Amino acid sequence: MKPPPFEYTAPTSIPEVVALLQEHDFEAKILAGGQSLMPLLNMRLARPSILIDVARIPDLDYIRATDGSIAIGAMTRQRSVELADTVRTSHPLLYATTMHIAHPQNRNQGTLGGSIAHADPAAEYPALALLLDAEMRAVGPDGERTITATDFFITYLTTSLEAAEVLTEVRLPLLPPRTGWSIQELTRRHGDYALAGVMATITLDGGGQCTEARLVLFGVGATPIRASNAEQMLIGTKPGQTEFVAAAAKASGDLDEPLSDVHASAEYRRDLARVLTRRALAEATANAAGAA
Amino acid sequence: MAIDDRPGITIPNRIEDLPTSQARFIGRTVDRVEDPMLLTGRAEFIDNLSFPGMLHCAILRSPHAHARVVSIDIAEASRAPGVLAVLTGEDCQRWSQPTPTVPEGWGTYCLATDKVRFVGEPVVAIAATNRYLAEDALELITVEYEELPPIVDATKAADANAPLVFEDKGSNVMLQRVFTWGDVDGAFAAAAHVFTETFRWHRLGANPIETFGVISQWDPIENALTCHGSFQSQYHMALARSIVLGLPSNKVRLMSQPHGGSFGGKGGARGTDITALLSRKIGGRPVKWIEDRMEYLAGGSSQSWDRHYEASLALDANGTVTGFKVKLLDDLGATAEGWGAVSAAKPLAAFTGCYAIPVAQYDLTIVATNKLPGSPYRGMGPPPHNFVLESLMDIAARELGIDPADLRRRNYIPKDQFPYTIASGNEYDSGDYDLALDTVLEMSDYQKLRAEQAAARAEGRLLGIGLVNTIEPGVFDWNAYAIVGQPGTGVPEGATVSIDVFGKINVKVGFSLEGQGQYTVLTQVLADYFGVELTDVRVVPCDTLSAPPHFGPGGSRLGVSITGAALGAADLLRQKLIKVAAGLLQTEPANVELMDGKLQITGVPGAEIPLAQVAGAMIARSDLLPPGVDPNAEATYAWTATGRTPADDQGRAKSYLTAANACHVVLVEVDRETGHVEILKYFIADDCGTRLNPANVEGMTQGGVAQGVGAALLEEYCYNEDGQLLTSTFMDYLLPSVYEVPMTEKKALVTPSPFTPLGAKGVGEGAMHTTPAAILCAINDAVAHLGVRATAVPASPHRLWTLLQDAKPGG
Amino acid sequence: MATPRTITLSVNGTTHQVTVEPRTTLVDLLRGDLGLTGTHVGCEHGVCGACTILWNGKAVRSCIMLAVQADGSEVTTVESMAQDGELHPIQQAFMEAHGLQCGFCTPGFLMSISELLTRSPDPTDEEIKDTLGGQICRCTGYQSIFTAVRLAIKKLADARAAGGSA
The missing domain is CATH 3.30.365.10 (Aldehyde oxidase/xanthine dehydrogenase, molybdopterin binding domain)
Structure with a gap:
């Protein structure tokens, strides 16, 4: 299990990265934390002609609280997110999401940007990005652009980043007041990718009525999936078990054929999506009531 | 109470019967003698060893479960950077035999010859100057296969139309027999209740964190083989290599290195044969193969009980x-x-x-x-x-x-x-x-x-x-x-115990560290037997040609067996020491006993000689020894269970x-x-x-x-x-x-x-x-x-x- | 053949300048070129944790990290722990609590635990589990490892109280 030969370069600026990507096109691969890429290289399942290591670019490693959101540099290690006081205090959902990722030994290397750009449909950060309508900043030959999460995740391991574009920052909005959240996963082993996962937020008004619901299912399709129809069913209700059951049925029923693999059939994944959605909505609602 | 396995040997059945007034170590939790080496990363696991001129092996494996091997083209791989030798099934047919099996006759050569029978089966092996280059060269090999229908479902393996894994056998049934112990039909006919159920246990396996690894070196002049490896049972591995590689058994020397767990699933026969033949092919340079995890999972000794x-x-x-x-x-x-x-x-x-x-x-x-x-x-x-x-x-x-x-x-x-x-x-x-x-x-x-x-x-x-x-x-x-065709009764495990002129104790055995703490147990037993400190006892692992008879760990056996071997050897040594001490103390051997690290005249306080002095006399003062005394302060005993x-x-x-x-x-x-x-x-x-x-x-x-x-x-x-x-x-x-x-x-x-x-x-x-x-x-x-x-x-x-x-x- | 690169890194306090192929993994550099064989290889795809080392003080899998990524970094391996013929308190705790059997995974555990106890000298059970969760041991069943960590915490606290620097 030794990687095939490749060239390696460690540019120190974004324009250099863009130029390299233009030069090598699809033959190049960006190396961030390497927690997904390196196993593929060791197995010789990925065969780039050149690796572009973006770890030497200054100022891609930061966590900044901005107005209504947290802006995180693409090369920020997941462990830095985990250990940042700002994150724990201002964005507990981001903290909890981070703690669901693998193990500290992986989070020490793995980056937030790398996880989002890799776009594994069972990964937590892409799901969170979709849940929160995060904004991805990318730089390419035509300059910088912002891509919303809805437009970002295209299919399995594929994003709307162009071949010569590099992700530089992710902005994750803070949760509104009186909002509760929940992450539900079923893993066979702690720290593994979930067979199915659900993230939810519920915002209640002073009277306990749901003003906003966000629901993302992950590990069940080619990308994380926003369950918009189910969300709509909750808004305007005082959500309780009846609503959770109905919304969960809707969210799981709306799924296209879920993934099927050695650990879980499509049918099982769909049912897990239903169960975990119901549990997530119940927990998020309870937390929202507590947060009020 | 004592267990007398053989006349003249006393192996105590109770800790209280050891020649010590109070056992200080055995039966108690003590720090393991293995640990400092392991904790500091100094244990000589096989991949830590390197020999001059050593090459690295990588193995091309079958992508098919069942296919005929039509042709193999190694020309380009042979010319690849760093490559020194390429081994195929043809070499194996020329230089080796199919591996022995239980039941007998269901084995193959270490590389595929006529066909492949499972995904992951070795087909071609390469020796190169490093593992990276060896793996690069594997990609240059072309193997043409003609796919055959596989038999995967065991419940259909005996069907008349099932594809045959071994055509010459005419059936996929390796063994079929009913063993009946007593009047089973009668018992079931007379039963008030009978409960029947079907059960399925799916394949799983050992997966020690260290996979198998080996370094083989063929001596082309002497026609001899030396292998260092993570062998769970080096002796049986050596015997089988002698058969497979056509070497006299005393020309095969295997040395088991400390290994990172086994649980029965270390394996290594194919890897040992492949590296041995690669070394032979390149005139005797040592060849290392470290099984990687994916090789282990798909092609190692990783799977059991389906x-x-x-x-x-x-x-x-x-x-x-x-x-x-x-x-x-x-x-x-x-x-x-x-x-x-x-x-x-x-x-x-x-x-x-x-x-x-x-x-x-x-x-x-x-x-x-x-x-x-x-x-x-x-x-x-x-x-x-x-x-x-x-x-x-x-x-x-x-x-x-x-x-x-x-x-x-x-x-x-x-x-x-x-x-x-x-x-x-x-x-x-x-x-x-x-x-x-x-x-x-x-x-x-x-x-x-x-x-x-x-x-x-x-x-x-x-x-x-x-x-x-x-x-x-x-x-x-x-x-x-026996029911699956394994011959034999008895599994001797030996130890050679010696005392040097400073009273330090060495014990030679035929197995290495695997995790169970057997060296510590040996040390505890001998320290109490001879009344010395744990640090005074050293366990010395020996290769297959220098160790006393041995099997090594397996079958929940070694703790008991090696204790028996150590106690038997200690008793033989005690008898020698008593003869010498009796001469030195000018009394009859019957009056002398070993107790708390001293040879003493029973019942006479102060009439005693320390162990080291007795051993010293044996080694350096033949003039003081009674006539006919063996001057070797060493004894070997191979223990096996009696009454089998x-x-x-x-x-x-x-x-x-x-x-x-x-x-x-x-x-x-x-x-x-x-x-x-x-x-x-x-x-x-x-x-x-x-x-x-x-x-x-x-x-x-x-x-x-x-x-x-x-x-x-x-x-x-x-x-x-x-x-x-x-x-x-x-x-x-x-x-x-x-x-x-x-x-x-x-x-x-x-x-x-x-x-x-x-x-x-x-x-x-x-x-x-x-x-x-x-x-x-x-x-x-x-x-x-x-x-x-x-x-x-x-x-x-x-x-x-x-x-x-x-x-x-x-x- | 890809262009070799010359890198400089500090390993256990010693600076090394080495020329490597870009594809060389960090663990192969440590074990091969530098002869530091205490770090072990178990899976080469980042799951088992046997190869865990400290990279600028952080526990990472050295099998899924390239040597070139460590250019300019400080790397710490198990060989750094015992000093002056004395086991490190974490190693001592492992021995006393029987926190190892075959010992192959142990260096990885020691590295991960050293990071944990440096950052968080009095961790909660959950923090300990979070750290151990990334290391696979096939022998011990973890119970004695958990005990060893608790014992190490005490030993390190005692050493600090006694004014030592361990």
């Missing part, structure tokens, strides 16, 4: 079990090279578990399929067998309305009936099964657990209690495996010498909606006789629990219908982590063996025997009222979810 069971239990009206029948279809995979078949034989050593079941039957079929050949794994077969027996006990208890603890108690072999011969022929040495049951019931507060279960069920939660007891046959003997009998026509033999027993209680919660199982509490009472080093035993027990949790819930090799392995990485083959393994509460019971050195019993596999059954029994205890029954291992969430879809509504 089993389909149908079993029945007969009971009388009082709940006494009167008969037990097991029909096993064992899917051994493509060849019988890995000694996997002995796993089907070992259950005979404890076929009827803790119970006095008078008659039993074993209907055994072993078939070949196009999957990786099966290998031994911790427990060697009883873990699935115990899952079957204990599940049936629970089914019977449930159907008859008897508490599972009570049904078991009614059927225990009473403690006053030992030694006890079971229906399948083995003899249990000693035991007190009621005591283990009572102990674990008290530890777990069993009635309170039942109340907790009832309260949870009222809330709609599924809690279940598993209570399982098993026997761990210890100190294996080859005769236990060859198997009769139904496979019955006195085989494993000891019968340790354990009773586990586990509380689990099954998530009714997702099928996920959580282990909430775990209790163990176990009895392995005298504990030579209690912490070692506890560690082995907890480690066995961990592997048992893996077996019960996580670990499974999945092949698709084309014979492709779908779980080829650690991301899919799931080893349990600290989150999945319960912290257990344990209590040690001690019923010494009357037959063994210091009364110790073989131990190390017991929890693996018990935990999978206990967890499955607990799961069924949680879900039985819903009208479903879990009968497949592992009980993955998907499997349980599927099962629970059929649950009674509202249950």
